[in-house]
Amino acid sequence: MLLTAALAAQAAAVPVAAPCQPGAYSGPEGRFLVIMERPDTAQTGAWRWWADDGRFGLTNDGSVACRGDTLDVKTVTYNRIPVRLTPTKFKSGDLTLNGMLIEPPATAGAKPSLVVTVHGSERTPAVKYAQYPWILAAQGISAFVYDKRGTGESQGSYNQNFHALAADAAAASKEAKRLAAGRYSRFGLLGGSQGGWVAPRGANDAGADFVAVGFGLLIDPLEEDASQVATELTEAGYGADVLKQAREVTDATGNLMAEHFLKGYEQLAAVKARHGKAPWFARIKGEFTGEILALDEATLRREGRAKFDNLELDWRYDAMGWMRKVKAPQLWVIAAEDREAPPQTTVDRLQTLRREGQEIAIVRFPATDHGMVEFTQAPDGARTTTRVTDGYFRLLGDWIKGRTTPPYGRGEFLTK
Structure with missing residues (x-):
């Protein structure tokens, strides 16, 4: 006792x-x-x-x-901060999605911008766990957040069909504007990572006055995998000759994905026979290529689609085609050393769109990886995240408000 x-x-x-x-x-x-x-x-x-x-x-x-x-x-x-919270359920096609409007305290004589946050590939319920709506609200911006289809309290099955997800973003936009009617100035979309495909796709249907994208891609998902493989091999010290051969490999695995594992096995077998014993071949990872190469043909025929192609992804999604249709001004924030979304082709294509007359601001943060995070790197190339780069949150807030006052940490506004 x-x-x-x-x-x-x-x-x-x-x-x-x-x-x-x-x-x-x-x-x-x-x-x-x-x-x-x-x-x-x-x-x-x-x-x-x-x-x-x-x-x-x-x-x-x-x-x-x-x-x-x-x-x-x-x-x-x-x-x-005493924000105003308005939970809601709204329709997108046959589905009912779960959302919430977060509004900062009213400021005399001013109405805040209103933003719908468009998720990336995460499966966590955004209404409960997403930080970006609150980061915007802390800067005096009204934000609407919703659970992606098949997550949290939203109906449907989780997928990565950019067209369906863009329709969800447009439905969320309609609901956000309905709930905030009379209490906002201008309206737009903010998409991070995979949201960089979805937000521009849904911008016109959403009636967006602006679109902001963080660490997104202006290539299709097959190009993303190929770019990751090229980045991996470049960091390992391989040159242009190996990169050219590796592209043959990613073309074969990409074709298999795009054909939904119904055909393309002869092409894959040929590149395995041609390059399979090369030292660089075993180093390939990418988004999916490394995993496909590790499996034999019988396994791929039996399990490939269920394992790699089960999310309704449009593997040859025309990112540039949809970007050319966007009417609203855009901000694209680039992580300069992004391994998951290698940025150079995206920057080149954004510059092309600017030359064609589109209003696009491009800001690149050096020494940052996916998520706009800074990192330390071990001798074996492994990275450890240390923080989100200083200036990124403030850049988003100021641009969404319609004014920018650089500097934003080490962010560089690209002019050409």
Whole structure:
């Protein structure tokens, strides 16, 4: 009994972290923090936080102390921003999708911009876990967030059909404008990663006044895989001759994907026979090529489509064709060392569109990878993310508001 009492007293003496209230918090001189729940928060007691300068972490690392409606970061106090939340259910075709409008406090004589955030390829419920709507709200922008079809409280099956997802974004836009009627100035879409394919595709149907894209691609999904393979081999020290041979390989695996594993096996067998014993061949990963090369023909015929081609993806999606139809001004933010979305072809094509007369701002952040993250790199090439690059969040906010005031960290506005 005495032992039990002693243990109870010892447990009572251990400090317990206060629960964090998800949302946006304002600090001095325009600084802000965003706190979001994680899927494992109930088990770990850790909330995710993001700062205006791109730093991020977990609340259980001691960097942020939650105290009701305030946060303490060292000696700085942040106060929770009293946003207006409007949950909703809305229709997209035959599906009912789950969404929420987040509106910052009203400012006398001004109406905020309104943005629909278009997701990437993630499967997590955006209404509960996405940080970008709150990062925008912290900067005085109204944001509408919705669970992607087949995730969270939205109906349907998860897929990566850009045309269907663009229709969902247009339906979300209609709902966002209905809910915020009379309380916003201009309206647009923000898409990250795969959202860089979806947002331009849906822009005209959504009635967008602007489109912003972060770390997106202006190539089709087959080109993305080929670009990743080329980047991997270049970083490994291989030259143009090997890259040309590797392109034969990615053409074969890409054709197999585009033909939905119904044909293309002879082409794949030929490149395996021609290059399979080369030292560089075993280094190939890409988006899918490495995995396809690891399987024999019988397995690919039996399991290939279920394993690699089960998300209704348009493998030869005409990204440039749809971009040429976009009427609204656009911002494209590029991660200069993006391994998942190698950027050079995208930048070249954006410049082509600008020469054709489209209004596109291009900002490139050096030494950043997918997600606009900075990183450290080990001798074997493995990267460890350290933070979102400083200036990225503020660039998005200012451009969406209709004004930019550089500098934005190390971001470089490309003029040609």
